[in-house]
Amino acid sequence: MSESHMSDDDDEPLLIAEGLGKWYGRQLGCRDVSFSLYAGEVIAVVGESGSGKSTLLQLLCGEIEPSCGRVLYRTRDGATRDLATLAEAERRFLARTDWGYVHQDAARGLRMGVSAGANVGERLMAVGARHYGRIREQAVSWLDRVEIDRERIDDSPRTYSGGMRQRLQIARNLVTQPRLILMDEPTGGLDVSVQARLLDLLRRLVADLKLSAVVVTHDLAVARLLSHRIVVMKGGSVIESGLTDQVLDDPREPYTQLLVASILPP
Amino acid sequence: MYVAAKGGERAIENAHRLLAHERRGDPAVPELTAEQIDGQLALAVDRVMNEGSLYDRELAALAIKQARGDLIEAIFLVRAFRATLPRLGATEPVDTAAMTVRRRISAAFKDLPGGQVLGPTFDYTHRLLDTQTAESSAAEPARAAPEAARMPRVTDLLAHDDLIEPSPAPEPNAAVGDLTHDPLSFPAARDVRLQNLARGDEGFLLALGYSTQRGYGRNHPFAGEIRFGEVELEFVPPELGFAVPLGRIAVTECQMVNQFAGSATAAPRFTRGYGVAFGQCERKAMSMALVDRALRARELGEGAKAPAQDEEFVLSHSDNVQATGFVEHLKLPHYVDFQAELGLLRRLRAEFDAAAPTREAAE
Amino acid sequence: MSAQGNIPVYNFAYLDEQTKRMIRRAVLKAVAIPGYQVPFASREMPMPYGWGTGGVQVTAAVLGPDDVLKVIDQGADDTANAVSIRKFFVRTAGVRTTTDTHAATVIQTRHRIPEAPLAEHQILVYQVPIPEPLRYLEPRETETRRMHALADYGLMHVKLYEDIARHGHIATTYAYPVKVEGRYVMDPSPTPKFDNPKMDHCAALQLFGAGREKRIYAIPPHTEVVSLDFEDHPFERYRLDGTCALCGSAESFLDEVITDDRGGRMFVCSDTDYCEGRRAEQPAAVAP
Numbered sequence: 001m002s003e004s005h006m007s008d009d010d011d012e013p014l015l016i017a018e019g020l021g022k023w024y025g026r027q028l029g030c031r032d033v034s035f036s037l038y039a040g041e042v043i044a045v046v047g048e049s050g051s052g053k054s055t056l057l058q059l060l061c062g063e064i065e066p067s068c069g070r071v072l073y074r075t076r077d078g079a080t081r082d083l084a085t086l087a088e089a090e091r092r093f094l095a096r097t098d099w100g101y102v103h104q105d106a107a108r109g110l111r112m113g114v115s116a117g118a119n120v121g122e123r124l125m126a127v128g129a130r131h132y133g134r135i136r137e138q139a140v141s142w143l144d145r146v147e148i149d150r151e152r153i154d155d156s157p158r159t160y161s162g163g164m165r166q167r168l169q170i171a172r173n174l175v176t177q178p179r180l181i182l183m184d185e186p187t188g189g190l191d192v193s194v195q196a197r198l199l200d201l202l203r204r205l206v207a208d209l210k211l212s213a214v215v216v217t218h219d220l221a222v223a224r225l226l227s228h229r230i231v232v233m234k235g236g237s238v239i240e241s242g243l244t245d246q247v248l249d250d251p252r253e254p255y256t257q258l259l260v261a262s263i264l265p266p
Numbered sequence: 267m268y269v270a271a272k273g274g275e276r277a278i279e280n281a282h283r284l285l286a287h288e289r290r291g292d293p294a295v296p297e298l299t300a301e302q303i304d305g306q307l308a309l310a311v312d313r314v315m316n317e318g319s320l321y322d323r324e325l326a327a328l329a330i331k332q333a334r335g336d337l338i339e340a341i342f343l344v345r346a347f348r349a350t351l352p353r354l355g356a357t358e359p360v361d362t363a364a365m366t367v368r369r370r371i372s373a374a375f376k377d378l379p380g381g382q383v384l385g386p387t388f389d390y391t392h393r394l395l396d397t398q399t400a401e402s403s404a405a406e407p408a409r410a411a412p413e414a415a416r417m418p419r420v421t422d423l424l425a426h427d428d429l430i431e432p433s434p435a436p437e438p439n440a441a442v443g444d445l446t447h448d449p450l451s452f453p454a455a456r457d458v459r460l461q462n463l464a465r466g467d468e469g470f471l472l473a474l475g476y477s478t479q480r481g482y483g484r485n486h487p488f489a490g491e492i493r494f495g496e497v498e499l500e501f502v503p504p505e506l507g508f509a510v511p512l513g514r515i516a517v518t519e520c521q522m523v524n525q526f527a528g529s530a531t532a533a534p535r536f537t538r539g540y541g542v543a544f545g546q547c548e549r550k551a552m553s554m555a556l557v558d559r560a561l562r563a564r565e566l567g568e569g570a571k572a573p574a575q576d577e578e579f580v581l582s583h584s585d586n587v588q589a590t591g592f593v594e595h596l597k598l599p600h601y602v603d604f605q606a607e608l609g610l611l612r613r614l615r616a617e618f619d620a621a622a623p624t625r626e627a628a629e
Numbered sequence: 630m631s632a633q634g635n636i637p638v639y640n641f642a643y644l645d646e647q648t649k650r651m652i653r654r655a656v657l658k659a660v661a662i663p664g665y666q667v668p669f670a671s672r673e674m675p676m677p678y679g680w681g682t683g684g685v686q687v688t689a690a691v692l693g694p695d696d697v698l699k700v701i702d703q704g705a706d707d708t709a710n711a712v713s714i715r716k717f718f719v720r721t722a723g724v725r726t727t728t729d730t731h732a733a734t735v736i737q738t739r740h741r742i743p744e745a746p747l748a749e750h751q752i753l754v755y756q757v758p759i760p761e762p763l764r765y766l767e768p769r770e771t772e773t774r775r776m777h778a779l780a781d782y783g784l785m786h787v788k789l790y791e792d793i794a795r796h797g798h799i800a801t802t803y804a805y806p807v808k809v810e811g812r813y814v815m816d817p818s819p820t821p822k823f824d825n826p827k828m829d830h831c832a833a834l835q836l837f838g839a840g841r842e843k844r845i846y847a848i849p850p851h852t853e854v855v856s857l858d859f860e861d862h863p864f865e866r867y868r869l870d871g872t873c874a875l876c877g878s879a880e881s882f883l884d885e886v887i888t889d890d891r892g893g894r895m896f897v898c899s900d901t902d903y904c905e906g907r908r909a910e911q912p913a914a915v916a917p
Contacts, residue, residue, distance in 0.1 A: 025528070025567060089779055096781070111787070115794055118787045125790065126783025132793055132859040154794050274712040342677065349673040350639070449668040449843040452771050578769055588841045591678030595758070598680065598710055602703045602740045602899055605885055606802035606821040609867055614796055 012074055014039050014212050015060065015180060019069035022055050028236040029055035033069070035231060035241065039179070042206060042213040044223035044244065046259065047233035053216040056233070057182050060214060061099055062091050073098075076179075096126060100173030104185035106165035109172070110157050116143065116168055117153040123176045142171040146201060163194035167201065174205065181206075181213040187222055199225050220263050224248055232256050289334050300327040312516075312545025313337060317586060318344025319446075319465045320351075321515050321544055338467075342587050356442070358500040358509055362519045362542075363419050365495040369546075372420050373489040374523055380417030385494060386546075420491040421521045421538065430523065430536040452578050459561055459581060460554075464542065466584030468550045474574040475556035483560050483572030487539060490523035494546050518543050520551035524559045527566050537566060642689035642722040648672055652690035652845070656836060659847035664809030665777070666760050666844040674840065681714055681739060682840030684756035688718070688737045691752060691836070697725045699733035704741035704882070704899035711739070728902050740803075742824040744881045744903040747833035749850060755818040757839040760846065762806040762816040782814050785857060793862055802867060807854050814857070815846060823868055823882050828854040871896045876907035 013036035022029035030052030037043055045053045058064045060071055062083040071083040076098065083091065095101070103109040110119050120139040121129070129135050140150050146167040148160075157165050166186060173181065186202065187195040203226055206213055215226055223230050223244060230247050232240040232255070240253045251257045290297065304311050304327040314326040318341045326344055333339035369385025372378055384390075424430040443458040445465075450458065463471065478484055496516050500509040520541040528534030539559030541551035560574040561581075573579055583589060640646065655669035674682040692698065698718055702711035706728040714737065715726050727733050730743045739756040747753060759765075763773045766784050776782065785806060792800040805822035809815050817828060818837060828835060828848060835848040848854060856864040872879045874895050881903055883896040898904035 088775075092775065092779060092781075114787055114791050117794060118790050121790055122783050122787050125786035126781055130786075130860050132790060133861045135790065136794075274707040274709045275716075278709055278712060342673075345673045346675050350645075352645075447670050449670050451668060578771065582770075587673065588678045591680060591682075592758070592841055593679075594677060595679030598739075599703050599708055600740070600819075601884060602821055602882070603803040603819050605869065605883075605899075606823070606867065608885070609869055610798070610800060610802045614798070617797065 012078075012080070013037055014074050015214075016072040016080075017056075017060065017069070018072065020056065020059050020066050020071065021068040022052075022059060022064065023067045028052070029067075030059075030233070030236045033231075033233075033238055035229075037180075037212055037214065039212055040210045041229065042211075042215060042227040044227035044230045045214060045216045045233060046218065046220060046223050046230060048218055050235075051233040052236040053218075053233055054184055057184050057214065057216050061095060061101060061182055062086065073180075096123060097176050098178050098180060100170075100178045100181040102166075102169055102173060102181065102183040102186050104188040106157070106162070106169045109169040110165065112157050115154045115156055116148070116160070119157065119168060119172050120175055123172070127176065138175065142175055143168075145205075146171045147197075161194075163190050163198060166190065166198060170202070170205070174209065177209065179212060181211050183213060183215045185217055186215065187217070187219065195222075202226060220248060220259060232259070289332075298331055300324055300331055303327040303330050309546060310337060312543070312547050313468060313550070314340045314344055315544045316547050316550060317341045317465050317467065318348065320344050320348045338586050338590050342590070345587050355501065355503075357512065358502065360497050360499065360517070362493065362497060362517070363417075363422065365417075365493060365497050365517075365519075366514075367417055367493055367495040369495070370417055370491065370493040371489070372491045374420060374491075378420065378423065387548075417493070419493075419521065421523070424490070424523070424536060428533075428535070431527075431538060433538075450581060452581075453564075454577060454581060456558075456562070456565075459577070460540065460558060462581045462584055463554045463557055466554070467586035467589070468547070468553065470584055470586070471553035471557050472549060474560070474580060475553035477572065478556050478560050478574045483563065483570070483575045485537075485539070485556075485559050485563075486525040487522045487556055487559065488524070489552070490521040492518065492520045492548060492551065494518040494548065516545050518546055518548050518551045520548070520555045522552075522555040522559055527568075537562070639721050641694070642692050642718065642724075643674075644672065644686065644689045648686075649690045652686055655845045656687065656690065656847060659836070659845050660834070660849050662813070663848055663852050664807075664813030664815040664846060666815075666839075666846045668843055669845050671840045671843040675717070676713070678841035679758060680710060681737075681756045683838030683842075683845070684737050684739070684754050684840075685714060685717070685838075686840060687836050687838035687845060688735060688754045689722075691754070692718070692722055692724060692735060694722075694724065696734045697727050697732055699727050699730060699736045699902075700738075701736070701741065701743070701900075701902075702739040703884075704743075705901040707901065728905075730902050740819050740821075741882070741899060742820055742827045744898075744900045745906075746827075747831060749832045751833040753831075753833050753835045755820075755835065755837045757816070757818040757837050757844075758841075759804075760816060760837065760839040760842050760844040762804075762814050777813060780812065785814055786859075789857060789859065789862075793859070799858065799862060799864075805864075806857050808857060809848060809854055810852055811855075815848075815854075817854075821867070821882060822856070822864070823866055825854070825856045825864070826866060830854075869896065873898045873904060873907075876904045876911070878904070878907060 015037040017033050017035050020033040021031040033056055035043065045056060047053050059066050062071065065084070072080050073083060074080045101109065117136060117139040120142050121135040124135055124138060139153060143150050143153060148164055148167055157168055160168060187198055190198065199222060205211070206226070215222065217223055227244045230241060230244040231238055232247070232253065234255050240247060240251065240256045247256065248260055251260050304323050310330055311323055311326045314329055314337060315321050315323065318326060325347065326340070329340035329343040330337065332343060367383060369387060370380065370383045372382065421430055425432060443455055445458055445461040450462065494516070496514045498514050499512040501512050502509050522539035524537045524539055526534045526536050537559065539555035541554030541558060543551045543554070557574055557580060560572070561577055563570040563575040570576065652669060655667045659665065659667045671682065671686065674685055676682060676685065698715065700706065700711045700715040702708040705711065718724055719726060730736065730745045734750060735752045735754065736743065737754045737756070742753070761773050763776060763785060766788055767773050776784065789799050792798065801822065803821045804816050804819045805825055806814055807817055807825060807828065817825060830851050830853065831848070832850055834850055837846045858864040869883045871883055873881060873883060875897050878898055881898045881900055884899045886895045886897060887893065888895050
């Protein structure tokens with residue numbers, strides 16, 4: 001694995017959200033969200049549906065424009081850029097090379113009409129890979145890594161189970177070695193046992209590849225397993241944040257306490 | 267013995283002569299005149315003017331005759347002719363409020379200043395094929411003077427109470443987009459969208475409008491007003507510097523009043539959909555208004571997922587002259603490409619058949 | 630307004646000078662950016678969209694009174710549409726026409742490139758139905774424009790990858806995408822891939838007109854044109870294995886002619902002028 005992203009200054013945050021807010025007409029998406037994300041760090045954003053988590057994720061990659069506040073990202077050359085000042089071409093380029101986005105519904109993050117191999121190989125081909133055999137080898141290697149049977153490489157994701165699609169989506173995102181991954185309910189809609197396996201995989205990949213990640217989830221167990229820090233949202237605002245273990249072991253806000261208390265004991 | 271065919275030119279000439287013969291039909295039957303078509307099939311003429319994008323009843327009638335009644339073929343003839351005409355400039359915006367109204371209805375209000383004037387309409391007829399129509403109808407319609415009462419537009423009435431989004435104020439020096447000058451590009455501004463829809467195929471827009479009513483991008487339309495009548499065209503020649511009248515044309519205008527919208531900073535108001543057509547193309551004007559409103563989904567902050575809201579899809583496929591050209595071009599020879607496909611298919615087949623023993627062994 | 634008052638007087642080659650100027654500006658821009666699709670305000674022409682209006686507009690804009698015009702369709706001068714377009718220019722421009730590739734200065738073509746190599750003083754005008762090579766992979770114009778701007782052609786290669794994964798070969802046999810001057814991916818129009826190599830470093834100017842889609846693009850003379858492929862699945866120039874029954878050529882692209890309903894087949898050169906030229910050079914006719 002390339003270590004290029006370890007050579008720049010890891011004391012500087014990779015991603016900064018400053019006073020982010022978004023309104024849809026009169027409807028509040030989220031308000032006053034601020035945090036800094038460092039290389040190799042995972043932040044979980046938790047809250048129930050309607051808390052503003054998904055809006056936040058879309059703001060972080062510039063998919064939608066904030067009503068106020070800004071998002072700053074440190075590019076590979078060390079410069080910190082305000083996403084709002086990026087030309088669309090630059091933003092798209094970063095989305096292809098530096099960032100990954102794992103959708104809750106894998107079908108949105110995959111090309112369902114082409115084979116798994118093509119799905120994984122696409123980004124490689126987009127940046128110039130031109131040897132069919134080698135592209136295929138890389139695709140096979142990634143399928144192994146996300147624990148998909150390599151015999152399925154020529155199958156369309158339409159024939160895959162939900163868990164397999166999700167793992168394929170992850171492979172497709174990681175193949176260009178991005179530095180930042182945004183995940184929207186990565187285990188949503190999956191069976192419990194499938195979830196466990198996926199979380200395990202994610203945890204290993206994040207650690208092995210030294211990824212930074214923002215994981216949106218309503219499931220505290222996911223937050224506990226994957227993240228270093230946690231941000232709790234309710235009604236569009238951040239009500240509590242801190243180190244994951246601390247917040248989950250000793251929640252201060254009544255809402256956070258409610259969330260924690262509602263995790264069924266194992 | 268096979269000889270490379272050389273008869274294309276003769277074949278075409280013969281085909282043209284045969285066509286002319288078919289067009290005339292039985293010589294014992296009186297020949298149709300453009301005048302008859304214009305007078306008695308006026309709605310066909312209206313449609314051809316509209317989608318041909320040229321206001322000239324005589325030419326449109328002639329085109330219908332030359333096209334043997336195929337309206338899209340007639341529209342093509344008119345459009346091609348239009349392309350040869352020199353452009354002198356643009357008229358002043360037409361004031362439909364000053365229309366000499368022959369028909370005016372509103373579904374939004376029971377009664378309103380100027381009243382509901384049914385005019386010549388199929389609306390409340392019973393669709394029973396009437397053999398009497400085949401013979402000349404002797405009945406004289408009741409004579410009525412064109413409506414002299416004041417007929418303010420419904421949208422102006424609603425605007426008076428600030429209940430409907432205002433028509434965007436014209437900027438004095440803003441250039442109006444011109445679909446016939448600049449190729450369409452996306453995202454398209456509303457002026458160019460409306461131009462595209464105005465010459466768009468009636469059937470296509472009808473289906474799209476219908477789809478919005480059935481839930482594919484519903485926008486709660488009410489027919490605020492439909493009015494049909496004559497309006498005056500004015501033009502400002504650069505040498506004179508003031509407006510001179512060019513003549514009168516008949517148009518149908520439809521203002522749809524749609525789903526209200528507002529935001530944290532803007533008060534809620536009804537929104538608009540607009541349709542206009544030459545002649546009495548009411549169905550077209552209404553469909554256009556529905557689709558216009560659907561295409562505004564993006565700018566009004568509504569999710570745009572339905573086909574009628576998909577700007578690229580709607581505007582790229584609305585022109586029936588383009589559509590028929592491309593669909594019918596499949597009649598042109600494509601045998602070279604077909605040859606290439608045959609070659610690949612045969613090769614793949616050969617490989618498949620060669621692998622048969624292995625396949626059978628596996629089974 | 631009456632028809633009599635509006636009888637059109639047609640300009641040389643039908644289009645008025647303003648329109649020709651507009652088209653030439655688009656052509657110049659296209660030549661300056663090889664392979665890039667330049668939007669232009671296509672006119673309604675007297676033939677339907679999809680039947681060559683783009684090619685006709687480009688030809689009308691570059692044609693001069695001293696030009697000699699050749700028009701072919703499927704490689705033949707005598708197919709119905711080629712005849713129709715040639716007659717159109719005879720009527721509106723009065724130019725000399727020819728079936729001889731060597732004698733022509735402007736050649737308008739649909740779906741073939743002539744077998745004879747072209748020269749520097751010639752212009753080849755292609756009729757293009759769908760100018761966008763990515764169109765069938767991505768229907769939205771906004772997206773494909775972005776892809777060209779960013780040189781983001783991953784999706785194009787995904788298609789080729791899929792072909793190989795599924796068929797063992799790249800399954801595109803005509804309109805085979807090419808890369809021009811190492812930058813823009815372009816659709817050469819529905820010419821068979823057999824013709825692709827002729828575009829590379831061609832001495833003539835190649836112009837492409839898509840009337841309905843309103844795009845013009847160009848390959849200037851002596852420009853690099855490379856067919857897309859993979860290093861380990863290189864571009865193959867497919868040709869039907871056979872010789873022309875009329876002139877004996879083992880090199881030209883062949884048409885398959887069905888001679889009876891018992892599977893009888895015969896192959897002849899698609900390029901009729903090339904075939905006639907070869908036959909004229911041969912000693913006394915070879916009995917079939």
